[in-house]
Every structure is written in C-alpha cells, then in structure tokens.
Amino acid sequence: MKSTFKLGAAEHAIELSRAAHGYRLHLGDQVIPFEMESCGAHRARLRIAGHTHDLRLITAGDDVFIQLDGEAHALRYVDPLAHFEATARGGAADTIRAPMPGSIVAVAVQEGEAVTRGQALLVMESMKMETTITAPRDGVIATVAYEKGQTFERDALLVALQPAADAEGGAA
Amino acid sequence: MKRIESKLNTASAQFRANAEHNRKLAAEFHEKERAARFDRPQRDIDRLRKQGKLTVRERLDLLLDPGTPFLELSTLAAGESYDGKVPGAGCMTGIGVVSGHEVLVNAGDASVKGGAWYPQSVKKIVRAMDIAIENHIPVVHLCDSAGGFLPMQSEFFPDKYHAGRIFRNQAVLSRMGVQQVAVVLGHCTAGGAYIPALSDYSVIKRGTGAIFLAGPPLVKSATGEENTVDELGGADMHTSVSGVADYPAGSEEEAIAIARDVVAQFKTPDKARVESQEPEAPYYDPAELYGVLPQDIKTQFDMHEVIARLVDGSRFHEYQANYGKTLVCGFAQLWGYKIGILANNGVLFNDSTLKGTHFIELCNQGRTPILFLQNITGFMVGREYERRGITKDGAKMIMAVANCVVPKFTVMCHGSFGAGNYGMSGRAYDSRFLFSWPQSQISVMGAEQAANTLVDVKARQLARLGKTLTPEARAAIHDPVVAEFERKQSAYWSTSEIWDDGILDPVDTRNALGIAISATLNAPIGDPRYGIFRM
Amino acid sequence: MNDSLHHWPFDTVLVANRGEIAARVLRTVQRLGLKGAIVHHAADRDTLGVRMADIAIEITGETPVAAYLDGAQIIAAARQCGAGAIHPGYGFLSENAKFAAAVEAAGLRFIGPTPQQIHAMGDKVRARNAVEKAGFPVAPSAIEDDDPATFVARARAVGAPLLIKPSAGGGGKGMHIVRDLSQLEGEIAHARSEAQRYFGDGRLFAERYVEHPHHIEVQVLGDGQGHVIHVMERECSVQRRFQKIVEETPSPSLTAEKRREICETAAGIAHSIDYRNAGTVEFIFGAGGEFYFLEMNTRLQVEHPISEEITGIDLVEQQLWVAAGEKLALTQADVKPHGHAIECRIYAEDAARNYTPTTGPLLVLQPPAGEHVRWDSGVVEGGAVTAAFDPMIAKLIVWAEDRDATISRMAAALRDTVLLGCKTNIAFLRRLVTSQPFHANEIHTSWLDGHPEVAQEPALPPDTLHALLAAAALSTKPLRDTANAVPDLHAAIGAWRN
Incomplete structure (x- = not known):
C-alpha cells in the first residue's frame, strides 16, 4: 500500500520497509536500501546509494523538513486512507441523511452553492439537542430538502451534493 | 556446533549432470506456477x-x-x-x-x-x-x-x-x-x-x-x-x-x-519461545542442491549434503552419528531457529527407527521444532527384521511422531514410499507444513514393485489353473499399473490433490521453512505426552 | 572617544521597531553601556529584540503594524520607561517628520535627522528639486505638481524610456516603465490609481528611465553641525520587484574615479542640507557611467552592515553620538575601506512562485558560524514568520579580502544556514550569488524580473530525491511504525516469493 509524499508540486508514491540492517525505500520499480541514525537534536546521518549525508530534520504534524546538502526541503505525508478519502467519488458522501428524527433550525446553504468539506450546511434539532450538519467533502449543493422549521424522519435525505465530476487529484 | 564438511565434488560430471537435470525440473515447475498464477482466458x-x-x-x-x-x-x-x-x-x-x-x-x-x-x-x-x-x-x-x-x-x-x-x-x-x-x-x-x-x-x-x-x-x-x-x-x-x-x-x-x-489493530501475538540465535546464511550454496539430488528416484544420496545447504552456517550437531546411520538425526539452526532434523539415508532398520524415536522425544522435551527430510523406501522387511520386531519399532516411531507437541515440518526431498512416509511424518501426521520438491514421489510402493506384485498375483491365480501368463497378458496388467502409479506418485499429482502445501524449488526451501516455523510459533507449545510404546 | 556613561544626555534608548533592526540597534546601545528598551506588539513576544531588551513594553493596535505606527503610544512608552531617546530603526516611523517633531516636542531625542530634513527628503519631487538646485545631477524629468495640466506633455518631452513614479512613494511600489509613448496616458492612469491605493496620494512624476540600470547608493554621516562624511558606496542592483535582496560593497560597477565622484556627490548633497544622522543617497547608474540622484533615505538602511564590515565603523553608534549632540568624531580620512562585503536578505518567500511571501514556524534555526560571517536577525528558533509583518527573516553578511573570496564565503554560509519549518529564499540566494551573471556583475535592477527562470528550482537529481524520500519516510511515524512492526525474520528475508 503506497503512501504519498508531496514535495513542491510533485507527488511521490513510496513504501518503506525494514531490512535485516536498515531500511528500504520502494519507489516505482526501484528498491533503494538505506540506513539512518539519529545523532542528536534534529540531526541524522543517512547512508544511501553509496553516500553519507548529514541531515537536519524535523517533523511537524505531517510535514517533514529536511536540510540536505545545504538546502532545505519540505515534504508532506499523505496517509493512504486520507488520500482515498480525499479522492473518493460518489457513494454515500453524495447524500446527507438524518441521523435521527428532528426538525430544521437553520439552513446555511442553497442549491448550486459550492461548499468545502467541513462547512456547516444546516442545523437540526432533535432530542433537545442542536446538531450541525457539515459537508462531508468539497462539492456543490444539489438539493436542500427541507426548510427551516420543517420536521423529518430518521434517514430522511437532508442535503445532496452533486456527484464529483472527476477525481479531484490528491488535495488533502 | 560443527560445520558439515561437504564431500561433494562440484566439478564432477555427475554433479553437473544432476544440476542440469534438476535446474530443468525447477524451470518446468516455475513455468507451471507462472501459468497457474497468470495465464487466463x-x-x-x-x-x-x-x-x-x-x-x-x-x-x-x-x-x-x-x-x-x-x-x-x-x-x-x-x-x-x-x-x-x-x-x-x-x-x-x-x-x-x-x-x-x-x-x-x-x-x-x-x-x-x-x-x-x-x-x-x-x-x-x-x-x-x-x-x-x-x-x-x-x-x-x-x-x-x-x-x-x-x-x-x-x-x-x-x-x-x-x-x-x-x-x-x-x-x-x-x-x-x-x-x-x-x-x-x-x-x-x-x-x-x-x-x-x-x-x-x-x-x-x-x-x-x-x-x-x-x-x-x-x-x-x-x-x-x-x-x-x-x-x-x-x-x-x-x-x-x-x-x-x-x-x-x-x-x-x-x-x-x-x-x-x-x-x-489486532493484538500482538504472544509467540511460543523456542531457542533461537542470529540467523546466518548457509556456508554451502543452496543452489548446489541441484547437483546433490540424483536424476533417478532409485539413486541414493547423502542427506548431510542437503542439510548443509539448508541450515545456518551449514552447522549441524549430529546425534548418534555412528548408530542407525540410515537415519540422520541432529540439531541445527534455520533462520536462527533451533530445529531437530530427521533425514533418511537409506531404509529404516530397527536401530535407525529406535534412534529416530528417541530423537523425537528429545525434541519434544527441548521444545525444538522438527524437520523431516524424506527420502525413504520404507522399513526394512524380511525374516530377520520381523524377528527383531521391526513392526513394533516402526509403531514406536509412529507413536512418537503422532503425539509430537512441537511443530513438525516435512519436506518430500525424493522418494516417499510405504510406511516410511508415515514414520517420517507424512500428510496424515499433521505436520504443520508439508512441501514437496519437484522430482519427489509418493506412493505405497514403487511403480515397478506394484506392477510386479499385481502380475505375480495374476500369475499365481493362473498357475493354480495350470496356465501361464503370456507376455502380452503380463504387459496388459503391468503397463497400465506403472503408468497410473507414475502419474499419481508424482509431486504434481500430490500437490494437485493438496496432499502437500505446495511444491518448492529446492533453493526456496530455507526461506519457506523460516516463514513456516515463525508462523507456527503463534500457537503455544504444550507438554509432551504419548500413548503406549510397544516395547 | 567619549564612551563612558556620564557623557550621555540619556541613559536609556527606546527602540521603536521590531525584527532584526531592533536587535541590531539594541546590541550597540547595550555595548555602549546604555539601557535598551523596546516596544513590541504581542505578536512579537518571542523575538530576539524583546529577549535582549532591558525593558520591554507591550503596545497594542488594531493590527500589529498599526501598533508600531502609533507614535503617541510609543512616546508614552518612552516616558514610562524613562528613555531619553528613541531610535526608529527603518520603516514604520523612521521617516515620519511629524513623529520626529513629536518626539522632540516631548523633550526626547530623535535618533535621526531633524523633522525639516525628513520633510525635505521625504518627498521625491521636493528632494529632487532641492538636489538639482544645489547643482547635482538628476535625471531629466517632468513633475506633475509643477503644472498638472501640462504633465503629460512634459513627460512626453522627456522621451522614452520613461519611468513613472508616485511622488509620495518608496519601495518600488507603483512604478511603471513606459517604452512606447503611445501608451503613456494609460500607464499614467494606472500608476495614479496604484499611488492612490498604496500611499493615499495620487501625485506622480516622470523621469528618464535608464535601461539596465545599476542601483548604487552612498552611506553618509552628518552631525548637523556642518560635518558630513561618506562611508563608501553600496551596489544594490540585485532586486526583485524593485526590492533589494543582495547588496555588496565596494560596487563592482565603479572605477576608482567614478567611485570618488559618486561618493563626493552624495556627501555634497547631504552637506547641502547640513544633514544630521546616518543617511543614504541613492543613485541610478547607467552603463555609460552616467548617474542620477534617485532619492535620499534619512534613516539607517537595511543594508548598512556591509558598510560597517569594510570600514569597521558602527553606524548605530555614530547615530547615537550625533543624536546626543556630539560632533562627528570621524573625518573622511578615517574612512579606510578594506576588503569586500556582501549581504543577502533571507526572506520567507517562494522564489519559484514569483517570490510569494510564505509563513511558517521556525522549527530549527541555526545561523551559519565562522569568521567574518554576520547574522543580523530578530527571530529565534521556536518563533514563527507570520503574515503580520515584512517576511524578511534575517540578513546574512560576510566579509573577505576580495570579491571572489566573499562570494565563496557567502555561498558556504548560505549552505550552512539551517532554517526549517518555513520556505525561504536561501537556496535561491545561493544559486544566485554563485551564478555567472552575478559573478560578472551583469545583474541590473530589473534583471531578475526579466529572468524568472533563475528563480525556478532546478529538478532534484534522483539521488537527492531518494535521500529526501527515504529520510522523510523514516521520520513519518505511521510509516516507521509499520516498517518496524515487521518481524525480524520477514524483514531479513525481504520481498521473497516462492
């Protein structure tokens, strides 16, 4: 299962494996053995392809910053599952159904509006609790099925997104 | 642990002829595998x-x-x-x-x-x-x-x-x-x-x-x-x-x-602890196995040469080297795991059978997984051996094999005929994994032996009627039996019938066994307990 | 020289600035035995200046920048901490005549020129006229204010190529080059709207544009008591979007004779207004050796350290003495330049993407070390570059005996600079200073804008890419954990299949 690293505008699908000594980088058809040892704070020594590099290296979340041969580079790790989620098309993510019966408190979007993942679409009330329904992915609203004040049953279709036309690249 | 000293002459015509023959068999095998994996309409x-x-x-x-x-x-x-x-x-x-x-x-x-x-x-x-x-x-x-x-x-x-x-x-x-x-x-x-x-x-x-x-x-x-x-x-x-x-x-x-x-998210297995060390590659090149294995099923070869090309550093602690020499027993390391090995260097006699039984008990006592390397034509037959109780000695070995608590592994290296198959942990004896080499054969007896047995039975029937078996009639009995035996005793038939867990190219055996041993250690190893050994 | 505390008319100096210049000024203030105070917005709490200062006073504003522009608040802070003088650094209030006047009205010393001098030089047109009147060379030009009705016709008369600039501008903003006079009116309209937007003042002037111009400026020092010297020139032609990124001294464009001429012209201009403080007279220098007055900056310049490095003069110290009412203790003969110095401005920006500013944390920061390597910075490891301020992180200044050695030392220092967490122009600077055009001094002020390919990142060699991916993969916990979870045996056997 390949993981992705973004480096500048490019994406590189790689795998990492452990060997008897050190590790291997799998990139396309190439398998490149290497060893890396930590030598103090944010320092590491990397042996690869017959060369030894003294690195400065730090991670922050999914970002890896590396100083290699006098130059700084930033790489971003994209977890395979996150990658698939980001590129997922169609299916359940096109529709948002009511998790329980209730009524609509507020509608924040209208049909045809572009929304981003996580954006609040509407607020519903059920069992004396208000729940905000958010967009499961980036997309365009196809239908808003209810207006403020209307009630609905469990599993009722609340909002539908237009099916994504094409794979949306790897945007995370 | 001493290194096995190979007596093989890798420059000999015999070695080269064997190697060529067995490499060809391996290539045929790999082609069959490839076709089974990838050739589709x-x-x-x-x-x-x-x-x-x-x-x-x-x-x-x-x-x-x-x-x-x-x-x-x-x-x-x-x-x-x-x-x-x-x-x-x-x-x-x-x-x-x-x-x-x-x-x-x-x-x-x-x-x-x-x-x-x-x-x-x-x-x-x-x-x-x-x-x-x-x-x-x-x-x-x-x-x-x-x-x-x-x-x-x-x-x-x-x-x-x-x-x-x-x-x-x-x-x-x-x-x-x-x-x-x-x-x-x-x-x-x-x-x-x-x-x-x-x-x-x-x-x-x-x-x-x-x-x-x-x-x-x-x-x-x-x-x-x-x-x-x-x-x-x-x-x-x-x-x-x-x-x-x-x-x-x-x-x-x-x-x-x-x-x-x-x-x-699965729980980390609590693996059974067996003796193990840092792995070491065999000293002798496993590819030389091609030159060790003979071209004819009836040709004898020294299993020490096989062991030397499977185990770590080609090191082998041989047990009772001078007793019951038709069954080689001893300890070795394979991918670091300590194992006991039983390997046939000829027919099983009383002494080799007793030695094998004793060695199996040692392995169970020491929580040492056992590897059986089969090249066996059976237990020795004949008046003298029956009088010495070859049957009860064979029974002892089967008793020990059947009740083993340590993981057992069997490799059909060459021939596997008769009750020797059982004594050396054949399929019925729950070896955790059983693999065959491409040229190996399994049957209750050799094809020729079986055909001749059936011809003899017919000849004796006819003799009672005062008739004799014509060469044509003899061939009509003999030839189909040989053909049927040869087909169904081949490794390809065995593996087709799932009598084994697959055929291995001999050079892949070491890795396959390493993975297999590691896999078996996911299960705990119990305490040894047997039935009645007929003394 | 008088350097003991009791000679100073103030014992505390308030720095009304931030970033590297705040730290730079404090360093000299404290070396001279004075107390250094600083004002800072909350966003700047984790900066070097605030750490260094003896007294740090937080100021507020609608935006962080607004806080540093709030003169009343700053003067109040000076009073609160007993500061007798305010150093404005560069930018912000450094060239604000009203602020300078307010500081003096509050009974404090403004470490800068007089409000009148700021006023005279702060407006480009006024400054140009004054310089021309004093008999120094200025580019042929048309000034809108002279007669707005005829501005276009007069601009046309100057002839192409023509540079249209906002009268109230600075920093290269709102400048337009006209090579085809038929487009003059459109460009003027465009420039006016930009001038209005940037400076709230739509007045323009047009002057002869020098093709492939070099930017050469001269550091001057005056005491307002009749004494002015120059502290040699600086070549600042490596610019992107009219902003300097690499400066050096001496200028490789000048002959000894031209050098003397341009430096004496600068000193003469400063002398003509009896200039007080450190200042910079900027010239545009053409391929034919002609030069015209561009403007005078009445403050300490960002790139002042290279002048300090070749002369050994601490310009901030000179500013302080002058502000304290002392006469210049240096004569022109005391300025003895030696060797060569280059400064690189390290910016948080993506050079390859049209020098777009970037932001980010400064996770690892290790300035280069070594003899004659100077790192002027206001940031500390653990800090961050935010969108609130100018994205300059640091200035790297190196000195060596000659230009080639200085370039080599700069390249090595850039290579040794570790700054992780935020995209910077360090690698670009290294490619630039080691490039043939820089070496041959072929770079003029619009060269980089005309060569965007220079800013593109070269494709990584496969070995470098592999090293980066390997190091990144092993540093990413989920990948490392998965690889390490593989049992020893299987790791040793590897990708074997039967």
Missing part, C-alpha cells in the same frame, strides 16, 4: 477490468507490507484436475505480513471461473483455515467468488471436510481469539456470505462488493421481489442499515487500506 481478464477489479495478485501486493515475503500455499492445487481449467483451484492462499502481523491470506481468484468453488477449492480453503487454527494465525479473506460450482455440489457440499467446514473453522478461530477480517470485493452469495459475516471485521467495496444469502435472480424466482444488487446487499446498505459489514470503501485500494488498518 482473455475474456476473463477483460471482464475483470470492465468491472474495475484488480487481479488477486495485485490485491495481494496492496495488502502485504512492502519488502516482506509471501509464502504461497498449494499454488498448483487442482493442476491435474478439471482438465487443468481451474488453476490454483480458483483461489490463492498463503502466509504473509500485514501491518507487521503474520496473517493467512485466503483470496478468491475471480479470473478463474468467476472464483467459483470446485471440490479442490474447498479442500484448499479448508486446509488454509486448518493452518490458521493449528498455528493461531489471523486471517485476511479477500472475498471474490461466484459461489459453488453447482454441477459438482455433491463433491464439495455435504461432507465433513466440505464447504461447511470453512465456516465451522471460522467460528472455531473466533472462539480461539484468532482474528479475521474479510474484504468483500465481489459478490458473497449463499454460503459465501458467511465469510464476512463470521469475520470479526468486514470491509466492503461499493459497487462490486455485495453480500446476500440469495442474489437478485434467486430472490425474484423465490418470492417475486425485484431488487438491485445494491439494494439487496450493497456496501452502503450493509454498513448503514443491516450491520452485516463494517466499513464501506470507495475503491479496492481503499478497501485494502482499511483492512491493513484493521489488522494493525
């Missing part, structure tokens, strides 16, 4: 691609940890059955590493008859599940099977070791706490539906993945109800309404990524 490949499905091997590559081995089992199962139209029995099983866990993979191969189950398919899957049970190995099922091949239902449906055993084994695994995850990548219909349902976790792919007891056509004919596949058993229905499956996935890649994430 184009329309089947096209259908798969049209459905957006990956092949079973592509799925496997996504599933396994990168840079880790995969020990495929019974690759040539059903190779001699069904006119060779069901390669691999339509499924793939094996042991690999997923998210750091050793798992057994059971994958339907939809490029073979839609992944339909033939009798040998069921036998192969049941065997794989038995391996999971015996060795406490978690299972990843990649489900993509059209269901049972109905015309042959009587041969895979009703009996004890038929299809029901698959689900029974799943339930047993679950009781044992051995975890399973099913990835539904095709339709799981009827019995097949129980595979995901009986798994602890199940992932289902939208679109092509579906689970139902009866598919839309059967439902329509039964009740008149009309359904789409998605309505009846699609991913979203099962993961949001029925709860039959746990995780929906948008693609096969995602489904397998989820399965990897699930396996990562």
